[in-house]
Amino acid sequence: MGTTTISAPPGTPFIDLTREFDAPVDLLYRAHTEPELLKQWLGPAKYEMTIEEYDVRDGGRWRYTHRDDQGNAFGFHGVFHGEPSRAGMLQTFEFDGAPGHVSLDALTFEPHGDRTILRIHSVYQSVEARDAMIRSGMEGGVNEGYQRLDDLVARLVPVA
C-alpha cells in the first residue's frame, strides 16, 4: 500500500496531497469519475455515501452526501471547471454546513508507466478557512494515531 503525503505550509491557504498508485491513469480517472466506483472509496469508511449528481463535464455539477449511523448527514457539492480529462480535473468544493467557504481542488493524474501519481492541490479563500477545514477533519472517527514529531520537523526544515 502506498502512502498519502500531505503538506499544508503554515501561513498559506493551500493543502497539497500526493499519492502514488499501482494502476494506470485510465483506472484512476474512472475511479474519480464513475459514481459507482467513487462511492466505494471516497466516503469515510463508516459512513454511507450517496451521490445525488455527478455530471462530469465543463460546468457540470456534483453533489454527494455522507450519512453516519446516527442519521447525521453531511452534504458536499461543487462544479467542474474545464473538461475533466485523464490529465486532471478542476473543481470547486463546498460543504453544505459552511456555505460560502468554497475551495478549489486541482487534481492531476501523472502517468509513470503503469503507475500513476495523483496530486491534489486545494486552494482555500484564506489561511483561516483552510485551517478550519483541516481542523473539522470532516470525520472525527478517524484515528490513525499520532504522526511522529520527526515527520513534522522534517517537513519544517527548509529545503537546503
Place this chain on the structure above:
Amino acid sequence: MAADPLTEIFGALADPTRRAIVARLAEGEDLTVGQLAKPFRVSQPAISRHLKVLEAAGLISRRRRQTARLSHLEEGRLKDAADWLARYRAMWQDRHDRLDALLATLTPAAEPATHRPDHAG
C-alpha cells in the same frame, strides 16, 4: 486579542528562520541565542526577536543558565500542530487505501477486443 492557539503556532512557523530554529532545537539540545544564530546570516538581536515569537506561541521556553539564556523546544506544543494535520492526512490515507484496493479489482480497459469468436458448439 486571544488568538486561536493553532493560528499562533502556525503563524510562528510561517517564517523559514523560525522553522529552522525549531528544527535545530528538535535535535534535543537546549541552545543559546549565539548557538542558534550561528547558521544564519542575521544578527543575534534578530534571532532573539524570532525566539520571542516562538516563545509567545508556546513552541519554546527559555531559562537562564549562568549568563546564557537557553531555548528549549516544547515538543508537546509542536505535537498539537502535528496532530492537527495528522487526522486530516489519516482521512485521505484511509480513502486512498480503499481506492488502491478498488483499483486492484478493476481491469484496464480491454484492448480493442481480440475478436475471438465464441465456439459454443
